[in-house]
Amino acid sequence: MADSFKQLHPLQHLAAFSPSSPSQIQPGPTPRCYPGSRQAQAEISDMETQRNPHTQLGAADLTVQLCSESLKTTSPESKAFGTVFTDHMLTIEWSEAEGWGAPRIRPFGNLSMHPACSSLHYGIQLFEGLKVYRGEDERLRLFRPMLNMKRMSKSARRVCLPAFDEVELLECIRRLVEIEQDWAFISGPSMHLYVRPTFISTEASLGVKRATRALLYVIICLAGSYFSGGSEGLSLWADPKYIRAAKGGTGDCKLGGNYGGCLAAQYEAKEFGCQQVLWLYGDDHQITEAGTMNIFLHWINEDGVEELATPPLDSLILPGVTRQSILEITRKWGEFAVSERYLTMDQLCSALEQQRVKEMFGSGTACMIRHLSQIVYKGECGRTPSDWTLLV
Amino acid sequence: MADSFKQLHPLQHLAAFSPSSPSQIQPGPTPRCYPGSRQAQAEISDMETQRNPHTQLGAADLTVQLCSESLKTTSPESKAFGTVFTDHMLTIEWSEAEGWGAPRIRPFGNLSMHPACSSLHYGIQLFEGLKVYRGEDERLRLFRPMLNMKRMSKSARRVCLPAFDEVELLECIRRLVEIEQDWAFISGPSMHLYVRPTFISTEASLGVKRATRALLYVIICLAGSYFSGGSEGLSLWADPKYIRAAKGGTGDCKLGGNYGGCLAAQYEAKEFGCQQVLWLYGDDHQITEAGTMNIFLHWINEDGVEELATPPLDSLILPGVTRQSILEITRKWGEFAVSERYLTMDQLCSALEQQRVKEMFGSGTACMIRHLSQIVYKGECGRTPSDWTLLV
Numbered sequence: 001m002a003d004s005f006k007q008l009h010p011l012q013h014l015a016a017f018s019p020s021s022p023s024q025i026q027p028g029p030t031p032r033c034y035p036g037s038r039q040a041q042a043e044i045s046d047m048e049t050q051r052n053p054h055t056q057l058g059a060a061d062l063t064v065q066l067c068s069e070s071l072k073t074t075s076p077e078s079k080a081f082g083t084v085f086t087d088h089m090l091t092i093e094w095s096e097a098e099g100w101g102a103p104r105i106r107p108f109g110n111l112s113m114h115p116a117c118s119s120l121h122y123g124i125q126l127f128e129g130l131k132v133y134r135g136e137d138e139r140l141r142l143f144r145p146m147l148n149m150k151r152m153s154k155s156a157r158r159v160c161l162p163a164f165d166e167v168e169l170l171e172c173i174r175r176l177v178e179i180e181q182d183w184a185f186i187s188g189p190s191m192h193l194y195v196r197p198t199f200i201s202t203e204a205s206l207g208v209k210r211a212t213r214a215l216l217y218v219i220i221c222l223a224g225s226y227f228s229g230g231s232e233g234l235s236l237w238a239d240p241k242y243i244r245a246a247k248g249g250t251g252d253c254k255l256g257g258n259y260g261g262c263l264a265a266q267y268e269a270k271e272f273g274c275q276q277v278l279w280l281y282g283d284d285h286q287i288t289e290a291g292t293m294n295i296f297l298h299w300i301n302e303d304g305v306e307e308l309a310t311p312p313l314d315s316l317i318l319p320g321v322t323r324q325s326i327l328e329i330t331r332k333w334g335e336f337a338v339s340e341r342y343l344t345m346d347q348l349c350s351a352l353e354q355q356r357v358k359e360m361f362g363s364g365t366a367c368m369i370r371h372l373s374q375i376v377y378k379g380e381c382g383r384t385p386s387d388w389t390l391l392v
Numbered sequence: 393m394a395d396s397f398k399q400l401h402p403l404q405h406l407a408a409f410s411p412s413s414p415s416q417i418q419p420g421p422t423p424r425c426y427p428g429s430r431q432a433q434a435e436i437s438d439m440e441t442q443r444n445p446h447t448q449l450g451a452a453d454l455t456v457q458l459c460s461e462s463l464k465t466t467s468p469e470s471k472a473f474g475t476v477f478t479d480h481m482l483t484i485e486w487s488e489a490e491g492w493g494a495p496r497i498r499p500f501g502n503l504s505m506h507p508a509c510s511s512l513h514y515g516i517q518l519f520e521g522l523k524v525y526r527g528e529d530e531r532l533r534l535f536r537p538m539l540n541m542k543r544m545s546k547s548a549r550r551v552c553l554p555a556f557d558e559v560e561l562l563e564c565i566r567r568l569v570e571i572e573q574d575w576a577f578i579s580g581p582s583m584h585l586y587v588r589p590t591f592i593s594t595e596a597s598l599g600v601k602r603a604t605r606a607l608l609y610v611i612i613c614l615a616g617s618y619f620s621g622g623s624e625g626l627s628l629w630a631d632p633k634y635i636r637a638a639k640g641g642t643g644d645c646k647l648g649g650n651y652g653g654c655l656a657a658q659y660e661a662k663e664f665g666c667q668q669v670l671w672l673y674g675d676d677h678q679i680t681e682a683g684t685m686n687i688f689l690h691w692i693n694e695d696g697v698e699e700l701a702t703p704p705l706d707s708l709i710l711p712g713v714t715r716q717s718i719l720e721i722t723r724k725w726g727e728f729a730v731s732e733r734y735l736t737m738d739q740l741c742s743a744l745e746q747q748r749v750k751e752m753f754g755s756g757t758a759c760m761i762r763h764l765s766q767i768v769y770k771g772e773c774g775r776t777p778s779d780w781t782l783l784v
Contacts, residue, residue, distance in 0.1 A: 085508065120512070120590065123652035129598075157656070205474050207474050247635070248632070248634045249641070260649060
């Protein structure tokens with residue numbers, strides 16, 4: 001990977017994004033009880049609007065029940081991404097009749113779900129993902145978490161789940177992370193905590209309709225490298241027969257159905273010796289995303305200009321937090337043009353043929369930044385620079 | 393609705409489809425115990441292929457635990473579709489390591505789910521829907537259930553859930569319906585039993601990957617009229633800004649995400665005074681489905697030929713069992729041309745203007761056949777014959 005992009009690792013830029021946000025977490029002894037912090041509420045009260053204590057999500061109502069014994073270990077059973085969970089979870093119930101219930105931090109455990117819940121039948125479900133990073137100052141920080149809260153609200157609107165106070169939810173999440181903070185110190189610097197807010201319908205009815213009951217919950221897992229193979233470049237399979245999203249669909253929201261619908265292609269990619277799918281769209285085979293990542297092309301474009309390009313947010317593309325951060329940082333650098341623009345396979349193939357491609361990479365919270373080294377397209381295999389051997 | 397289409401009610405055609413299928417259910421006293429019927433297994437043994445008793449789904453392994461008290465009542469609390477469930481459910485667990493476990497019929501109850509289950513995060517979930525009809529001979533029948541089993545297999549492949557023996561699963565469902573048969577007699581002839589097979593990932597991992605654990609379960613609910621308003625025609629809102637499905641996507645499978653993704657449009661339709669969405673696709677605004685129904689147009693087509701037309705199964709369209717049955721029955725009638733063909737809004741508008749539309753209706757297991765009376769398109773309101781007032 002070009003040295004310059006290594007600088008895009010979020011740890012290098014945390015200070016720029018969250019110097020005094022409510023997401024900054026002070027390390028300290030694990031607290032034993034949180035009956036609801038009045039101070040925290042006071043600090044953010046100016047950001048509250050039209051809050052009705054009986055129906056709105058409120059961090060001041062938070063109750064905490066700690067587990068009797070932690071499952072923390074310095075050698076977790078599995079290092080696979082998203083398989084080892086911390087001791088506690090946050091749950092907040094909502095009903096149309098009563099609004100938001102009191103947030104609860106409680107021991108991690110199974111959910112009891114009616115078998116007709118429309119989250120299980122009609123995909124009325126959404127999630128977010130954000131990481132807790134340990135800075136060089138040993139303090140823990142969430143990376144630009146309000147961007148996740150806002151995207152979560154947008155996803156909720158898309159599946160008719162209720163609105164929530166984003167600042168209050170973030171404060172509840174901050175408290176959960178604070179309780180679990182020791183988990184962030186149990187393994188090496190490459191292991192992070194990954195926070196997974198989840199919002200599901202608990203409507204127990206088979207009619208296809210808006211939920212009148214829902215559950216918002218947050219779990220935290222250990223997150224090592226998302227892909228196996230360390231920092232090696234990923235190989236991609238590009239075939240227009242599958243799409244990830246379409247205009248007028250839900251591809252710009254973090255809804256469950258966007259992911260399950262991609263699995264078949266992901267495993268077909270393996271049959272072609274590739275690790276992930278390069279998602280194409282339209283008759284001109286536009287490049288949209290790679291696996292579950294946003295995609296970036298650093299190249300000399302068709303006008304001879306050095307450019308970092310990524311597809312625009314036109315409803316096909318997930319508005320990634322890492323994507324946005326890369327755009328903001330590289331625009332600040334001013335070293336090359338930075339564009340949100342359409343990119344087609346024809347353009348990419350020409351650029352590879354003419355050796356105008358400097359680098360391709362995917363971005364995302366789980367994978368951070370990952371070099372893309374190889375693309376199989378129309379039965380041909382193309383490689384990006386450094387190990388380029390065969391033109392598409 | 394034209395008289396001829398009233399004849400399409402499934403009850404009129406049950407005998408044609410299931411005279412001696414394993415789905416025919418004999419009424420009789422509720423049995424108290426089913427340790428596994430050897431006879432049933434023998435009857436279908438010639439349909440089994442490569443069955444390994446340790447890993448394949450097998451009805452012979454079925455165990456039954458009956459509830460101590462039935463919740464049956466002749467005046468159910470709610471008559472809304474899909475809100476009152478029968479006493480028992482069928483559950484069958486699967487794991488990559490051990491294959492299919494023994495099917496269990498047990499008292500209806502909540503599922504205990506790990507909060508990281510990929511059915512809740514990534515929409516790795518699918519369902520089917522079929523009805524139990526009481527014929528004029530007082531016997532109960534499932535309507536063409538093998539079509540549902542086959543479609544369920546197809547949906548499972550699409551989200552990388554494991555294959556199962558369709559005949560064996562149907563036999564387990566037949567046994568569940570047999571146990572619940574008295575529920576089919578508790579209310580009037582307009583109330584049916586609706587059987588909901590469901591198949592979800594129970595993989596407790598946040599990596600986006602194929603499930604290594606899954607649960608197939610079947611619940612049964614009371615099903616009155618799916619839409620309120622009796623047999624009145626439905627009004628539809630047609631706006632190309634939302635799509636239900638796209639080529640290369642999952643619209644031809646019964647996956648949860650296809651339904652949750654449609655909710656926002658369904659409620660936006662209400663703001664335009666309409667009950668459901670007429671789903672369009674492509675620059676030429678092809679008509680694809682209406683709400684969660686397949687759509688049929690009975691008209692004099694552009695060549696002056698009387699035709700019953702429905703969009704073809706080109707991956708956008710759910711291959712409905714009722715749709716297929718209507719095509720087969722009307723082809724047998726031979727009274728008019730029956731076509732699977734593309735239909736655009738321009739063609740429909742011209743036909744309405746020239747009074748060439750005889751009838752439009754939606755079809756589905758839940759709604760059966762439902763007259764479509766009104767379409768709001770480009771801000772204009774068009775009505776189908778009998779109450780037509782304003783041309784689009």
